[in-house]
Amino acid sequence: MIESARELTVRQLLELPSAILQLEAESVTEGFRFLTRLITDWRNGSNRFDQPGECFLGVFCNGQLIAVGGLSYDPHAAPSVGRLRRVYVTRTSRGLKAGSFLVEHLLxxxxxxxxxxxxxxxxxxxxxxxxxxxFRPVEDDFATHVMSFSDAT
Structure with missing residues (x-):
């Protein structure tokens, strides 16, 4: 079990690791399909989080992939607005700071x-x-939450 965020490492993922299939299988059992979309989009080249300013990160504990998440341009907003996408933390790692650690690095x-x-x-x-x-809630057809960096001081 993870004791603290100090035991976690984060890496930019330039290729999908094979362990993504385990995360996808777990996420599907919870009713989530966004990792399936991630894998499909990555394989067909439609989104690899490789545009300038974008990134796709993985959080590891003892070499094991336990969380993933990406940052891309928000296709429903101005070019100065990014979008967190495909953030998933394994069930056994929730509540143990892995998700916060990931989001902090993405931000x-x-x-x-x-x-x-x-x-x-x-x-x-x-x-x-x-x-x-x-983040703060937002009323929008394409987003539920927003963080403005001018507000985050």
Whole structure:
């Protein structure tokens, strides 16, 4: 079991690791399909988080992939707005700071490129998590939460 964020490492993923299939299988059992979309989009080249300012990160504990998440341009907003996408933390790693660790690194990366970051979540647990990370709710057809870097001071 993970004791603290100090035991976690984060790496930019330039290729999908084979362990992504285990995360996808777990996520599907929870009713989530976004890792399946991630794998499909990556394989067909439609989204590899490889545009300037974008990134795809993995969180590892003892060499094991336990969380993933990406930052891209928000296709529903101005070019100065990024979007958190495909954030998933394994069930056994939730509540142990892995998700916060991941989002913190994604936001650090975003702050150098974007004025704001948006995301969409459809679960109460996800909404509570992003509020805890400093996002605020937003009424929008394409986003449920936003963080403006000018507001994050």
């Amino acid at each position: 650090e990366h975003a702050a150098s490129r974007f004025q704001a970051v948006r995301l969409s979540t459809d679960t109460p647990e996800g909404a509570a998590f992003y509020l805890h990370c400093g």
